[in-house]
Amino acid sequence: MTAVTLRVIGIGPGGPRQITLEAVDAIAETDVFLILDKGERTAELTAARRQMLDAHAAPGHAVVAVADPPRDRNPADYEAEVRRWHAARVDAIDAALVEHLPDGGNAAILVWGDPALYDSTLRITDALAARRGDLTVEVIPGVTSVSALTAAHGIVAHGIGEPMFTTTGRRLSDTPAGADLNQFVMLDSSLAFRETAAPDDLVHWGAYVGTEHQILVSGRVGDVTDEIVARRAEARERLGWIMDVYLLQKRR
Structure with a gap:
């Protein structure tokens, strides 16, 4: 079984100078970057992530847009809807890793702020690690x-x-x-x-x-x-x- 490292990198609340040196190093060491694409309404946020990668990622890195599954913002059962949405995100990210790292390697997800504070990414990577025996998750904190x-x-x-x-x-x-x-x-x-x-x-x-x-x-x-x-x-x-x-x- 091939080994995959998935880095969850906190990049701060958006300012290009608020990214930490630890995050800069982690970005430079990563080959594939997964960006959850929410469509045109957050195009500027996607562009900001790409600018960070242009500044700090190694030549030859790949950027993979993963379509973010739809979510009901006003559900009858809020927690059940969030669990369903998280499960769909796990499936989407797993499929992207299988497609783009079939022989192992490393990938990263860039997270606004800090991954531990009101962000679902670590719950998703925990579920993904439980599903896949070849996955190691690394977390890099960010400015909140x-x-x-x-x-x-x-x-x-x-x-x-x-x-x-x-x-x-x-x-x-x-x-x-x-x-x-x-x-x-x-x-x-x-x-x-x-x-x-x-x-x-x-x-x-x-x-x-x-x-x-x-x-x-x-x-x-x-x-x-x-x-x-x-x-x-x-x-x-x-x-x-x-x-x-x-x-x-x-x-x-």
């Missing part, structure tokens, strides 16, 4: 959107000795009592803080953090919510996609 956000705003994420809580927009209303001092919120298409935050709470919001499209808004929830809603909608309409994150803090 959370750290890029606080750096862009020039702020500390918490008060002295305070905890931080990371969640999604879907789960923001479920934050346990006492854990809402400093909340990082990701994957929030509805800006759920509008329903959970008090007017005097602080929100530090950023979209496309670290890229040429970066947008930052910070202030009292009661003062800046309308601006965030408007700028988010305008940017998404103009670019066709959006990546945003925010830190919600209780007023001390």
